[in-house]
Amino acid sequence: MDVYAAVASRRAVRAFTDEPVPRAVLERVLTAAARAPSGGNLQPWHLRVLTGAPLAELKKRAAERAAAGDPGDEREYRMYPPEAKPPYAERRSAAAAQRFGALGIERGDAAGRRAAVADNWACFGAPCLLLAYIDRDMGAAQWADLGMYLQTVMLLLRAEGLDSCPQMAWSVYRRTVAEVVAPRPEWVLFAGVSIGFADPSVPYPRTGRVPLAETVTFVDGS
């Protein structure tokens, strides 16, 4: 698979089969992804890869919290800017409308939306979860490094025929995650990435992107 095909076919998959992901494939992908760039070559990422009984236990504990309406642990970083400003507020609500609409959940159906969101903590059925931590004293540049690293992982997964879903949602129940994976206290949980094989029986709407001219300006003197 060439890089364009990997980029084009990657999407946030929210329905996986229970087919296990071979350990050798995970090791191959994570070994290759370590070639991702980072400022000063700091490689400021710490990963935990969960499968089997530990993942089942994490899903169970997180699902219990979600079912109880637990709003989550105090946040260690802001997921979104505090004020919903254009054009981002519109893009975010369009994405939500598309996502929940595809599941047949009406706009005002708060319980339906909650249930769909709660599926995050079941990894959408995926048999593998990668958890991405970064040292608390790292700055914006290193968080960007971590993002590049995770995208590299997700593209390599495509090359292996695997799918993924990046999930900030795991940071909401980060203390429960910590009970299972015992991270160092100086680490912040950025996100999880559910990994597995997409369930082909579940249709999905392709997410949109704004036209190139909205985000890119060529400064070429012409």
Ligand SMILES: Cc1cc2nc3c(=O)[nH]c(=O)nc-3n(C[C@H](O)[C@H](O)[C@H](O)COP(=O)(O)O)c2cc1C
């Ligand atoms: C850092 C990051 C965190 C995300 N967190 C979640 C999440 O918690 N739950 C979820 O369902 N999707 C999550 N997503 C997926 C985005 O909603 C998705 O990437 C976006 O809507 C574009 O869709 P696409 O990836 O299918 O192209 C996250 C994506 C990124 C990059």
